[in-house]
Amino acid sequence: MAKPVGRRGETRERILATALDLFVEHGVHGTSLQQIADRLGVAKATVYHQFATKDALIQALVQPVADTLGELLTRAEAAAGREAQVEVVIEGLVEMVLARRQIAAVMHGDPAVEAAIRATPELAVRSAKVKDLLLGPDPSPSRRVALSVFNAGLMLSGTDPELAELPEEILRQELLGTARRLLV
Template structure:
């Protein structure tokens, strides 16, 4: 009797789900394909059937958040006012980071992810365009530093296990409010919840 097999899409998702959990625990560098295979109870060859490399898995885990950010960028790009563009980007980025809190662990503090994103042309374009739009055409040193503090701070807070007791709505509202203060050279309107 033939053994039933899972559809390829379901098998791929199982690999991605296991990888995400392991990446959050051990980082990308500290996670092996064997660990992923063991987590879902299959052979390493079965993981290779779905993905060629661990880096490919990491990129696919990140893809939904990058696609969401690309959508926010497209919305912001059509706005004529730089301040409104920045508001949309900041609020959109914070929404994305809160929605993908577990992914924030990957973005923050894992140099392997930073390099993967820089090396993947599709992702690099999104992160580069986000930076360009947030900085504006002629950023001063203080604006550039404030932007880096904002970007790393938002990811760090979302990834911090000590912040796990804060619900998503409160975290999002507070991050937007604090970001408005930090990026005060062009104030951001804080939405009322």
């Protein structure tokens, strides 16, 4: 499994995947570039050849989420009526968490990543738009609390060991069901 082919950009992807594993285990601040390099079997300088700084690596990790949220918002804005828009956003968020479980978990829990998010304007703006869309106009305290609980719960559910054995399709349906119980 070590260094199998050598296609373009493959090392970069392997670094990102390994870093993400370690970030989930130990947090961003708790993971050194040396640990990433060691687990990958390369030198630390090899990591620095792909990412100028540790921050750049974090930015590269969250970029796909920014892209996904952008597409999601485009689809939602094309939907007719607020109920349909909420439905599009809920389905899109659940799909995103299923597809990128670890990124979702690290994004919501780690202060170091949250700092990187604040430094990525497009991601911060899109996250805020998604939240506002789910909150709706003049939201009640009840809806505010329900959204806060659902948002945190959704982002972290993808890596919850208690749910690790559930087939993805079951988890998808149950997350959608939970979302509808709380937000529709």
